[in-house]
Amino acid sequence: MSTHTLKITSHVRSVALAVVAVPLLFVAIAALQARIDVLSAPVTQDKEELVLRSASLLKKLSLGYDPLLADIYWTRAVQYYGTRLQNRSGSFELLAPLLNIAATLDPKLLIVYQFGGIFLSDHPPGGAGRPDLAVELVKRGITANPNEWRLYYNLGFIYYTRLKDYQKASRAFLEGSETPAAPLWMKFMAARVAENGESLETSRFIWAELYDSTKDESVRKTALEHVQELDAEIALKRLNQVSEVYWKKFGRFPTSMQELRSAGLVEGDLNDPAGYPYVMGPNGIPQLDPHSSVKIESQRKP
Amino acid sequence: MSTMPAVVAVHTFREAVRDRVLYNLIIFALMMIGGAILVGEISIGVQQMVIVNLGLSAISIFGIIMAIFIGVGLVHKEMEKRTLYSLLAKPIRRWEFLVGKFAGLLLTLLVNTALMTLGLTAALYYVSRTFERSEVAILVAVYFILLELALITALALFFSCFSSPLLSTLYTLGIYVAGVFALDIKGVGEYTQSPAMAAGARFVYYLLPNFHNFNVIAAAAHGETIPFTLIWHNTLYAALYVILILVAASAVFSGRNLK
Amino acid sequence: MTNAAIEIQGLTKDYPVGFWRKRMCRSLDYLTLRVEEGETFGFLGPNGAGKTTTMKLLMGLIFPTAGTARVRGRSIDDVRMHREIGYMPEQPYFYDYLTAGELLEYFARFFGYSAVERRERVTRFLELVGLTTASDVQLRKFSKGMLQRVGIAQAILHDPQVVFLDEPMSGLDPVGRREVRDVILNLKRQGRTVFFSTHILSDAEMLCDRVGVLVGGKLQGVGAPEELVSMEVLGMEILFEVRAGSAPPTSMAERATHTGNRYRIEVAEADLYSALEELRSCEARILSVAPLRPSLEDYFLKLVGREKALQPPTEMSLV
Numbered sequence: 001m002s003t004h005t006l007k008i009t010s011h012v013r014s015v016a017l018a019v020v021a022v023p024l025l026f027v028a029i030a031a032l033q034a035r036i037d038v039l040s041a042p043v044t045q046d047k048e049e050l051v052l053r054s055a056s057l058l059k060k061l062s063l064g065y066d067p068l069l070a071d072i073y074w075t076r077a078v079q080y081y082g083t084r085l086q087n088r089s090g091s092f093e094l095l096a097p098l099l100n101i102a103a104t105l106d107p108k109l110l111i112v113y114q115f116g117g118i119f120l121s122d123h124p125p126g127g128a129g130r131p132d133l134a135v136e137l138v139k140r141g142i143t144a145n146p147n148e149w150r151l152y153y154n155l156g157f158i159y160y161t162r163l164k165d166y167q168k169a170s171r172a173f174l175e176g177s178e179t180p181a182a183p184l185w186m187k188f189m190a191a192r193v194a195e196n197g198e199s200l201e202t203s204r205f206i207w208a209e210l211y212d213s214t215k216d217e218s219v220r221k222t223a224l225e226h227v228q229e230l231d232a233e234i235a236l237k238r239l240n241q242v243s244e245v246y247w248k249k250f251g252r253f254p255t256s257m258q259e260l261r262s263a264g265l266v267e268g269d270l271n272d273p274a275g276y277p278y279v280m281g282p283n284g285i286p287q288l289d290p291h292s293s294v295k296i297e298s299q300r301k302p
Numbered sequence: 303m304s305t306m307p308a309v310v311a312v313h314t315f316r317e318a319v320r321d322r323v324l325y326n327l328i329i330f331a332l333m334m335i336g337g338a339i340l341v342g343e344i345s346i347g348v349q350q351m352v353i354v355n356l357g358l359s360a361i362s363i364f365g366i367i368m369a370i371f372i373g374v375g376l377v378h379k380e381m382e383k384r385t386l387y388s389l390l391a392k393p394i395r396r397w398e399f400l401v402g403k404f405a406g407l408l409l410t411l412l413v414n415t416a417l418m419t420l421g422l423t424a425a426l427y428y429v430s431r432t433f434e435r436s437e438v439a440i441l442v443a444v445y446f447i448l449l450e451l452a453l454i455t456a457l458a459l460f461f462s463c464f465s466s467p468l469l470s471t472l473y474t475l476g477i478y479v480a481g482v483f484a485l486d487i488k489g490v491g492e493y494t495q496s497p498a499m500a501a502g503a504r505f506v507y508y509l510l511p512n513f514h515n516f517n518v519i520a521a522a523a524h525g526e527t528i529p530f531t532l533i534w535h536n537t538l539y540a541a542l543y544v545i546l547i548l549v550a551a552s553a554v555f556s557g558r559n560l561k
Numbered sequence: 562m563t564n565a566a567i568e569i570q571g572l573t574k575d576y577p578v579g580f581w582r583k584r585m586c587r588s589l590d591y592l593t594l595r596v597e598e599g600e601t602f603g604f605l606g607p608n609g610a611g612k613t614t615t616m617k618l619l620m621g622l623i624f625p626t627a628g629t630a631r632v633r634g635r636s637i638d639d640v641r642m643h644r645e646i647g648y649m650p651e652q653p654y655f656y657d658y659l660t661a662g663e664l665l666e667y668f669a670r671f672f673g674y675s676a677v678e679r680r681e682r683v684t685r686f687l688e689l690v691g692l693t694t695a696s697d698v699q700l701r702k703f704s705k706g707m708l709q710r711v712g713i714a715q716a717i718l719h720d721p722q723v724v725f726l727d728e729p730m731s732g733l734d735p736v737g738r739r740e741v742r743d744v745i746l747n748l749k750r751q752g753r754t755v756f757f758s759t760h761i762l763s764d765a766e767m768l769c770d771r772v773g774v775l776v777g778g779k780l781q782g783v784g785a786p787e788e789l790v791s792m793e794v795l796g797m798e799i800l801f802e803v804r805a806g807s808a809p810p811t812s813m814a815e816r817a818t819h820t821g822n823r824y825r826i827e828v829a830e831a832d833l834y835s836a837l838e839e840l841r842s843c844e845a846r847i848l849s850v851a852p853l854r855p856s857l858e859d860y861f862l863k864l865v866g867r868e869k870a871l872q873p874p875t876e877m878s879l880v
Contacts, residue, residue, distance in 0.1 A: 010396065011553075013556075014396075014397065018549050021545075025542055025543075025549075026546065028542055029508070029542050029546070030509075033508055033515075036532070036536065036539060039531055072483065079493075215495075
């Protein structure tokens with residue numbers, strides 16, 4: 001009757017061994033896997049992509065699971081970008097193909113066009129430096145999703161910030177403003193850009209809008225950097241104007257921000273978006289603190 | 303006493319051979335040579351790469367199909383047909399039986415793969431009339447395919463201990479596909495906002511048998527050398543994982559009441 | 562005390578039944594049994610009584626819910642026990658694509674014989690079961706009877722001390738059954754212990770030192786066949802032949818059964834001589850006179866009937 005004493009049968013022994021050995025083995029296997037990942041990266045990963053470059057072939061092979069495969073390729077594109085960015089190896093050759101494959105498999109995956117629009121057009125080391133490919137990709141997106149105002153915005157963005165083609169940028173914003181659900185400011189943007197071409201305030205607006213409209217972390221990071229940079233530039237421009245007023249008044253350039261304050265020409269904190277105070281450079285030209293994390297494009301080292 | 307697995311292994315091998323499974327080799331070899339001739343129209347450099355790609359992929363696919371189709375019946379068939387009744391009455395432990403079945407199928411796959419590789423080498427030689435350094439990369443790729451097959455065999459055997467061949471096939475294939483896309487699962491985790499999902503994805507990544515580790519077909523096609531450390535690590539990975547699966551299978555099978 | 566070849570203590574097996582597998586059905590109920598070395602033991606019982614379950618438990622093919630068993634002092638859990646035992650399953654099935662010779666050769670490998678010894682044994686035992694001519698035929702071509710014989714051969718080719726046979730006579734023609742009987746008698750002569758289950762009670766009566774009757778998972782009676790049945794004489798049987806053209810005495814005509822001229826009648830012991838006198842007067846030829854005793858079969862049927870009467874009607878037993 002007694003089932004209290006456990007007979008040490010061979011079954012019990014096998015189960016005991018399994019309970020002990022299996023977790024231990026899993027730990028060892030996980031550790032091994034981490035090492036293998038490091039070792040095999042140069043050998044396996046990149047080359048994989050080359051073998052299946054044809055998007056249409058992939059579409060056929062995917063047996064109808066296109067959107068799933070699109071997600072996979074999208075994820076790979078992001079990973080690819082991330083690793084390349086970290087390694088600072090500079091070239092992003094496979095980024096366009098990967099994004100194009102994802103777009104072919106699922107043309108409604110909007111994030112692909114947005115991501116591609118920014119990082120294909122951005123110049124190295126942050127991007128591929130290929131605004132032409134970016135434009136091509138976003139135009140594909142527009143063809144597949146003609147009512148998505150955001151895509152027109154992406155297109156306008158590329159023309160404005162990278163290609164400096166204000167006519168085309170304006171036209172993109174205009175077309176976008178005609179889609180349903182487009183925000184009001186798109187029409188105004190179209191007009192302003194057509195009139196003024198590039199301006200710091202417009203650029204700042206465009207980048208800020210990008211920051212607000214996306215949930216993608218890498219995109220937000222870039223947008224924020226640009227917004228901060230433009231804020232600094234706008235602030236410096238105004239400070240420069242103040243400097244000139246000082247010169248008119250006192251006949252010489254100011255040598256520090258303090259002087260401007262004492263003269264009652266500015267008040268309050270004069271800090272850049274990173275919190276570092278602006279400093280007065282030679283000839284009364286205000287500059288960023290050299291320690292600041294904010295960097296101005298024209299002053300950025302290549 | 304410790305030769306029991308070997309006895310079962312040899313028997314399993316003979317059963318597989320007599321089951322006409324190895325006759326696909328002839329079909330494959332003919333396909334290979336035929337393919338080589340057809341591709342002969344294109345320039346030499348690409349031709350070799352295509353043959354290596356096609357050949358290694360075929361070896362891999364054939365091997366996987368065989369491993370699964372025979373593997374899922376390894377234990378199930380003996381339980382179903384009751385041949386196990388007279389066998390287990392002999393002085394053999396249940397785990398010795400499992401190891402023997404595993405080794406027998408692995409031996410079959412080894413012979414199969416070796417013969418197919420010979421076919422591939424013959425096709426390459428026919429095309430280029432020389433043996434090049436890229437042969438080594440091909441051999442490493444084949445070795446990695448064998449490691450893959452060992453893992454799949456172990457998985458199929460494990461499921462064979464308690465589920466029908468159809469279900470076992472589905473489970474094994476499922477794990478295989480997941481293992482191939484394991485890197486993407488990890489990627490999803492890295493991309494996602496929620497730390498819980500990221501941790502979950504990482505956990506799944508390390509848990510799954512990562513079959514992508516063994517895929518060096520593209521590298522072999524380019525004739526690249528594969529570092530010895532990777533070979534060693536992959537071998538160890540496959541060995542540990544196989545042991546893990548066999549230990550689990552033994553735990554399940556040793557308590558099973560045979561009908 | 563330590564001479565027991567087989568010692569079974571309280572061996573019990575429950576199976577989950579029903580769609581949700583929650584109800585337990587007991588197919589073996591606290592079997593306690595002891596078989597001495599050199600004994601030939603018959604395990605009797607109707608279908609589904611639990612005989613095959615008992616064998617499977619002893620072989621480690623299924624695991625007991627409770628209870629223990631030892632064979633030659635070793636627990637059934639111990640793999641070394643299997644060196645000393647042989648087992649023939651009910652309706653054995655072997656690897657289709659092997660020949661009889663290859664199968665025996667395969668099984669022989671588990672016992673560590675040299676190649677020469679293996680070959681010798683295979684030849685010897687194939688001959689013993691009368692399959693020498695079929696040794697290169699694939700098993701998938703074998704008839705049921707031939708498979709039974711292979712089953713016996715593989716059970717004993719390593720000269721085990723204790724042999725377990727599950728329904729060794731089933732599916733055999735009279736010649737086959739006779740051969741199996743001879744094998745068992747031979748094993749008995751060699752001093753081995755034989756434990757076999759069967760339906761055929763006359764075989765059990767003839768071969769066994771002791772029998773055990775299992776009904777509904779419970780052991781109903783154990784003992785030598787003669788002990789189990791009473792020595793009481795139930796009556797007398799007379800076999801006679803009438804002369805061509807004539808009929809048996811009218812008093813017997815209704816009660817007698819016949820084929821052609823040969824008649825059989827049962828009479829009470831007290832009436833024997835008056836019956837013989839009647840037959841003599843009509844010049845019938847007396848062929849034989851024999852006492853009627855209860856057979857093992859009667860005992861058996863009585864046990865089964867009683868058990869069936871005791872059982873609640875809905876209980877279901879599994880083999």
